[in-house]
Amino acid sequence: MARLKVEHLTFSFGYKTILEDISFEIHEGEVVSVVGPSGGGKTTLLRLCAGLLDRQEGTIENSFKTQSIAFQDPRLLPWKNVLDNIAFGLKAQGVSKKERIKRAQEIALQFDLEEDDFEKFPKELSGGMSQRVSFARALVTQPELLFLDEPFSALDIGLKRELQNHLIELITKKEITIFFITHDLMEAVRLSDKIFVLEPDPGRIVKTFTLDIPQSKRDDSYVYSETAKLLKDPYIIETFELE
Numbered sequence: 001m002a003r004l005k006v007e008h009l010t011f012s013f014g015y016k017t018i019l020e021d022i023s024f025e026i027h028e029g030e031v032v033s034v035v036g037p038s039g040g041g042k043t044t045l046l047r048l049c050a051g052l053l054d055r056q057e058g059t060i061e062n063s064f065k066t067q068s069i070a071f072q073d074p075r076l077l078p079w080k081n082v083l084d085n086i087a088f089g090l091k092a093q094g095v096s097k098k099e100r101i102k103r104a105q106e107i108a109l110q111f112d113l114e115e116d117d118f119e120k121f122p123k124e125l126s127g128g129m130s131q132r133v134s135f136a137r138a139l140v141t142q143p144e145l146l147f148l149d150e151p152f153s154a155l156d157i158g159l160k161r162e163l164q165n166h167l168i169e170l171i172t173k174k175e176i177t178i179f180f181i182t183h184d185l186m187e188a189v190r191l192s193d194k195i196f197v198l199e200p201d202p203g204r205i206v207k208t209f210t211l212d213i214p215q216s217k218r219d220d221s222y223v224y225s226e227t228a229k230l231l232k233d234p235y236i237i238e239t240f241e242l243e
């Protein structure tokens with residue numbers, strides 16, 4: 001079974017230690033989120049795990065065969081149109097041009113992008129549309145492991161829910177493993193099997209919450225009541241400085 005295994009990871013920018021002695025495992029089919037205050041090192045941890053930053057101390061073993069990432073800012077290629085942006089990762093997989101366009105069109109329509117938008121360039125898109133293109137680009141390659149860095153934060157509630165539901169479908173079909181970071185405890189409760197609390201200065205995982213009910217069965221009242229419980233947890237109170 002594929003897994004991401006992190007052991008004793010410590011990382012500094014210059015003299016500032018950002019992450020200290022982080023260890024955890026993510027197994028195939030799991031959804032794991034990291035919550036914590038701004039500047040606590042969440043993005044740094046995700047970038048290290050995704051191989052976008054060079055490790056300093058500790059080890060990271062990633063045995064997933066394919067992975068992709070969606071960031072908070074969409075990072076689309078300005079010289080490519082919507083479909084070509086979505087299809088970008090498929091080219092590297094050796095998928096034919098015809099098939100790339102077909103798959104990009106299918107996922108674009110699933111994410112409520114319209115045919116009229118397919119030829120548009122990033123500068124012609126709204127923030128929400130760009131987010132959907134970025135999310136579609138990350139999913140079109142059907143990655144085994146998906147890294148998400150606050151991908152829903154700039155979206156309106158309806159769109160956020162729609163994309164979350166799309167992920168929940170993939171999670172329910174056991175088609176994906178997800179590691180994501182968020183400020184939003186409700187989002188973490190809606191989607192995660194495990195939630196790590198990252199306390200800052202330097203970043204350490206101080207608590208892990210486990211949610212046992214399948215994501216597809218978590219209705220709003222479950223999400224609200226579990227989030228309310230989390231908000232009373234001493235580690236959450238301390239980490240987010242709620243008092």
Ligand SMILES: Nc1ncnc2c1ncn2[C@@H]1O[C@H](COP(=O)(O)OP(=O)(O)OP(=O)(O)O)[C@@H](O)[C@H]1O
Pocket residue numbers: 013018036037038039040041042043044045
């Ligand atoms: N390239 C860099 N060079 C120097 N310092 C950096 C760099 N990137 C991030 N940092 C610092 O590392 C710390 C952790 O940043 P990081 O972006 O990982 O936090 P975060 O928890 O993801 O924050 P946010 O939720 O605001 O995105 C911050 O103090 C930040 O200023």
